[in-house]
Structures are given as C-alpha cells and as structure tokens.
Amino acid sequence: MTGNVGGVGGGRPVPERDPDETIIASRRELARRQSAPRQTARSRHERRMARARDVRRALGLTALSVLLPGLGLLWTKRRMIGLAMIGVALVGAISFAIIVSSGGLIHGAAQLLTRKGLILLLVFTICGGLLWIAGIVLTALTTTNRRWPEQTRWLHRIFATLMCLIVAAPTAYATRDVIITRNAFDQIFTKRYTTNTDAVTPADGSNPWKDIPRVNILLFGSDAGADRYLQRPDSLIVASVNTVTGDTVLVSVPRNMGHAPIPASDPLHKIYPNGFVKLPGQTDPAAGLMESIWQAGNEHKKLFPKNDPSPGLTATRDAVTGITGLKIDYTATVDLSGFQQLVNAMGGVWVNVKPDPNSLTDPKKGIPIGGRIINGQIQPGSIVGYIKPGYQKLNGFQALWYSRSRVASSDDQRMRRQRCMINDLISQVNPFQMVQKFPSIMQVAAKNIRIDIDQDKLPAFATLANKMKNGNMRTVDISDPVSNSNPDFTKIHALIKKAITEKHNKKAPTPDKGKTKTKKATASSSSSSSSSTTTSAISDTANSC
Structure with missing residues (x-):
C-alpha cells in the first residue's frame, strides 16, 4: 500500500522546499531587519525638520501682524479675517491722515487738540491698539500646531506675548498722553469773560x-x-x-x-x-x-x-x-513759579544775557539773583548769586530771575529782558523735545496757566503761532x-x-535769525551789552536781545 505519505488521512503531499530558496528568503529578511532602523531614523529627522519649518512659519506670520493688523493671517486659513483687519486699519489711517493734513499740518494737528478731537484721538488710539493686538493673538492661535511639544508651544506663546507688548506699550503711552492732555486742557482753557x-x-x-x-x-x-x-x-x-x-x-x-x-x-x-x-x-x-x-x-x-x-x-x-x-x-x-517749572520741563532756554550797564552792582558779574531793596539800598546778603553775561542755556530758576530781577537795574531793562524771553521761547520751541517731556509740561501747565481761548479754536491759534514764529x-x-x-x-x-x-522791515531779524545772531555774540563785557540795548521807543525786539 502506498499510504498517505507526509499527511494523515490522505491529503495532498507537502512539497519539499528548495534549500536555495530558503537561503534567499533568510537573506531578504535579514536585509529588511538591518534596514529598518535607518528608515526609522530618517523619518524622525524629517519630522523634526518639518516641525522646525512649521515653527519658523508660525513665528514669522505672528511677527508680520506687528507690521500691520492681521497681516500674518493672509497666509493662513483665516485669510478673509486678515483682509478685513487690514482694511479697517487702512481706512482709519487714511482718515487720520486727512484730518491732520487738512488746512496744513499745524492746523490739522491742532484739530486733534479740540474737545471733539481729543475724544476722537482717544477712541482711535484705544481701538487701534486693541485691533492690532487682536491681529497678533489670532495669528498666533491660528498658526499653533497642537501636535507640537509643550515646550515649543510655550516658546510660541512667549514670542506672541512679546509681539503684543511691542504694540501695547506705545498704545498705552499714547492713551496716557491723550488723557493727560484732556484733563490739563479742561483746567487751562477757561471760559472767556x-x-x-x-x-x-x-x-x-x-x-x-x-x-x-x-x-x-x-x-x-x-x-x-x-x-x-x-x-x-x-x-x-x-x-x-x-x-x-x-x-x-x-x-x-x-x-x-x-x-x-x-x-x-x-x-x-x-x-x-x-x-x-x-x-x-x-x-x-x-x-x-x-x-x-x-x-x-x-x-x-x-x-x-x-x-x-x-x-x-x-x-x-x-x-x-x-x-x-x-x-x-x-x-x-502764567504764575511765575509755574514759569520756572515750565522752562525746566522744556529743557531750558538759550539766552544772550546782557546786564544793565547802569546796574547798581558790577555789570561784569551779570544779573543778580534775589536781592531786596530797603530805603533805596540793596540789603547786604540778599543777593544770592548772579547770571553771568554771555550766550548760555538757562534753567527754569535762572530764566525766572533773568525775567524778573530788578534790584540792580531799571524797570526798562527788566521789561526788555521779559520781551527777550518771549522772543527766545517762541523761536526755540522744539516739537520733538515737547513730545518727549509732554506729560511733565502738561502737568505744569495745568497748575499754572490759564487762557481764555475757546479750546475748539485751537487750530486757528496754532496757525497764528506758526506765523508768529516766522514773523518779526x-x-x-x-x-x-x-x-x-x-x-x-x-x-x-x-x-x-x-x-x-x-x-515791518523785511530785513529785520525774525526770532530764528535773532537767535542765530545772538548765539555768535559773547556779551562778555558791559560795553557790548550797552551798545546793543536800544534806546528807541520803537525797535526790533531781536536787536535788543
């Protein structure tokens, strides 16, 4: 009987495996196992590179939203929101530019200092800052990948926070200045009676x-x-x-x-x-x-x-x-104690100090600080110092005594110095310095200055002041x-x-020209002072300074 070879119960015979095929299969399996670690390592590197690119893209788009509200959203799935934010920002900027430039830069800028203008400026500053920050935050949220490691997500959050601070800091300062200005103007500008x-x-x-x-x-x-x-x-x-x-x-x-x-x-x-x-x-x-x-x-x-x-x-x-x-x-x-603080807040004023040649004290010493006269005599020890002759920068204390000192000179000389001080202050107003020290100037002005000009007429007076700066x-x-x-x-x-x-003589010195002229003068002697002091009833102010 032949029987069921290789099986039980008479099934199909099991073919014998070729030894060569077994060896080939073993080699293939060995090669697959040896190559698997390299493929796994390569896929991890690629994932890290892809994540780095993703993070750089997220940081870059978040930073773009600092340049313009919602700009970074244009390369995300929230592109339409980004376009809407940019549109609102551009409309606001164009409207602001039209207001400022209408009627000239000086006139337009002063429009923002009226009652309605300050309210508009406050709303514009706050809303504009919030819109800008919202664009940064939304860009950061949109570009964040939840599959990032926690450390990477925190890096992105910190970066977005710093970007928000870049916008929030100047917005907060601008808002503060607008509020300070509004409160100060409420005290400075009084109803004209x-x-x-x-x-x-x-x-x-x-x-x-x-x-x-x-x-x-x-x-x-x-x-x-x-x-x-x-x-x-x-x-x-x-x-x-x-x-x-x-x-x-x-x-x-x-x-x-x-x-x-x-x-x-x-x-x-x-x-x-x-x-x-x-x-x-x-x-x-x-x-x-x-x-x-x-x-x-x-x-x-x-x-x-x-x-x-x-x-x-x-x-x-x-x-x-x-x-x-x-x-x-x-x-x-203007209260004179406030005048001292105001000059200090403005950073001082350059003045060509010319003492009175007929002074009761030595003219070479300059203009006395302090002093008290009793029975026609200067009391010993009452003069506490002098402002030396010459072109120099005076602080508030010196500017005040330059304007009011009278113990050793005539009222004519004193009034001449006061007119010179007005001339110098008008010619030396520096808008950049005014902005830098704006809060201090406003606080001093609120306490010491009262003007019965309608605040809503400030654009007209700003235009007039600019003309005065260039006039004689x-x-x-x-x-x-x-x-x-x-x-x-x-x-x-x-x-x-x-x-x-x-x-007026067109060749007469304007405040700026007068300043340039006196800057070169030394006024170091009483003779130079007396020669430049006018005795005419009508004269050009800068010439006497």
Whole structure:
C-alpha cells in the first residue's frame, strides 16, 4: 500500500522546499531587519525638520501682524479675517491722515487738540491698539500646531506675548498722553469773560483769520506769594499780532504806571472815573499803580457781575486797554513759579544775557539773583548769586530771575529782558523735545496757566503761532521814569498806533535769525551789552536781545 505519505488521512503531499530558496528568503529578511532602523531614523529627522519649518512659519506670520493688523493671517486659513483687519486699519489711517493734513499740518494737528478731537484721538488710539493686538493673538492661535511639544508651544506663546507688548506699550503711552492732555486742557482753557461784546473770534476752516486783520493778547505774569495779597501783576505784555504776516508788536506795561484810564464799561470806573489813582486813606505805597489793580478788582468784586469768574483779571485787562488804546481780545495768565517749572520741563532756554550797564552792582558779574531793596539800598546778603553775561542755556530758576530781577537795574531793562524771553521761547520751541517731556509740561501747565481761548479754536491759534514764529517782533517802550506817575496816554496811544501801522522791515531779524545772531555774540563785557540795548521807543525786539 502506498499510504498517505507526509499527511494523515490522505491529503495532498507537502512539497519539499528548495534549500536555495530558503537561503534567499533568510537573506531578504535579514536585509529588511538591518534596514529598518535607518528608515526609522530618517523619518524622525524629517519630522523634526518639518516641525522646525512649521515653527519658523508660525513665528514669522505672528511677527508680520506687528507690521500691520492681521497681516500674518493672509497666509493662513483665516485669510478673509486678515483682509478685513487690514482694511479697517487702512481706512482709519487714511482718515487720520486727512484730518491732520487738512488746512496744513499745524492746523490739522491742532484739530486733534479740540474737545471733539481729543475724544476722537482717544477712541482711535484705544481701538487701534486693541485691533492690532487682536491681529497678533489670532495669528498666533491660528498658526499653533497642537501636535507640537509643550515646550515649543510655550516658546510660541512667549514670542506672541512679546509681539503684543511691542504694540501695547506705545498704545498705552499714547492713551496716557491723550488723557493727560484732556484733563490739563479742561483746567487751562477757561471760559472767556469780557465786558466787550465785539472781541474777535476766528472762524473755522483753513483760513480762520481771513476777516480779522489783528488780534491783541495780554500776557499776564502773576506774582502770587505767601506774603502777598492774592495775585498781582509782575509783568504785563500786550502782543498785537498781524494775522496775515505774523509780525508782532510787543508793548510792556510798567507795573509802576499810575492813572491808568478805566473804561466806562468796567465797574471800577465808578470808583476811579479819572483813572486808577491812590484814594484818600490808602497807605499801601503801590496803591494807584498797575501792580495793585488786580487787588482793587477783587476788593470791589460786588460791583462786578456775578458770572465774572475773576474781577481782578477783568480790571487789569480793561486798565491795559485804557493805557495802550488796544482792545484786549484774549488773556494768558502764567504764575511765575509755574514759569520756572515750565522752562525746566522744556529743557531750558538759550539766552544772550546782557546786564544793565547802569546796574547798581558790577555789570561784569551779570544779573543778580534775589536781592531786596530797603530805603533805596540793596540789603547786604540778599543777593544770592548772579547770571553771568554771555550766550548760555538757562534753567527754569535762572530764566525766572533773568525775567524778573530788578534790584540792580531799571524797570526798562527788566521789561526788555521779559520781551527777550518771549522772543527766545517762541523761536526755540522744539516739537520733538515737547513730545518727549509732554506729560511733565502738561502737568505744569495745568497748575499754572490759564487762557481764555475757546479750546475748539485751537487750530486757528496754532496757525497764528506758526506765523508768529516766522514773523518779526517789534518792541514799543512806553515807560518813562519821570512821567510814569502821570503819563500822557494820548502820546502813548499814538506811539503804539505808529508801531502797528508801519510796515515791518523785511530785513529785520525774525526770532530764528535773532537767535542765530545772538548765539555768535559773547556779551562778555558791559560795553557790548550797552551798545546793543536800544534806546528807541520803537525797535526790533531781536536787536535788543
């Protein structure tokens, strides 16, 4: 019997395997096993490289959203959101540019400082910053791969946070400055009160002074102190500005001038119908002089309308109108202690110091700091220092004493220095420095400056200030030590009218040209000082500085 060879129960025979095939199969299996680690290592390297590319792409797109809100989203699945963000940002930027450039850069920028402008600027700053940050965050979330290791995801989060801070920091500073400006302006700009109903008011638009040939502004330096009654004028300067050319006439009103005419529209006219004079029974040596008229207005405040916020200022302004013959349209009041802080906040002011050659002290020492006169004599030890002659940068303390020192010089010299200080400050205003020290300047201004200009008219006055910067300044000296007690106001009015109506010399130095000229001057001797000090009643301000 043949039987079932190789099986049980008679199945198909099992073929015998060729030894050569077995060897080949074994070699193939061995080769496969040997090559498997290399293939696994290669796939891991490729994954690491792909992840690195993915991370670099995520970081790059997140950084792109710092340049423009949502820019990085254009290369992600949220492309439409990115386009929408960019569109909103561009529309806002174009609208902002149109506002700023309308009517000229100065006029347009000042529009942002009006009440509505500051609100718009605050909304624009906050919303713009939030939109920008949202674009960065959304880009970071969109480009993050959840399969990344935790360490890689944290790296991306930290990078996105830094990108947000790059946008958030300037946004926070800008928001702070807008809020500071708004709060300061609420205190600086006060409602104008005047007994004159025809005070000039600039129009809106790019040419606000078209129908107003001239505007008169009273610059009032307040000399308040613990040893003084409320406030008193330390310096009174009228700036009469030609709104077309920017040429300005400065008229200093002596604080020791008496018999100031009080207009009939002022309530004090009832008490002083023949001018502001010393009344019977008054023992104050300053009674009847301009420096005490603020006090007189406050003492008789019951005569003034109840809605008059400052009878002293009203009386002072109206008396200045009587003295100069110029209707005062606006007043700017600066407390002198605040003036010191303001100059410091601005970084100082360059001044060509020229002492009075007829000084009671040695002119070579310069202008005295401090000082007290009793019975016509300077009290020993009361002068605490000197501002040396020459072109130099003065800090706030020095600038204040340069402007007000009078123990060793005449009131004429003192008023000349005050006009020079105005000339130098106008010519040296540096917008970049103002921006750098903006919060400090605003805080000082809020405490020490009051201006009765409508805040919404700031664009018009910004345009005017820019014209003044490029115009000539002319000085009118109405002080006369002999006749100050009883001056000839008809003659004074005629002198001021002449200074205003005569055309300014186009070759006369502007504030900037005057600054360049005095910078080269040394003013190191009393002779150079005296030769440049004008004795003419009408002169170019820069020439006397």
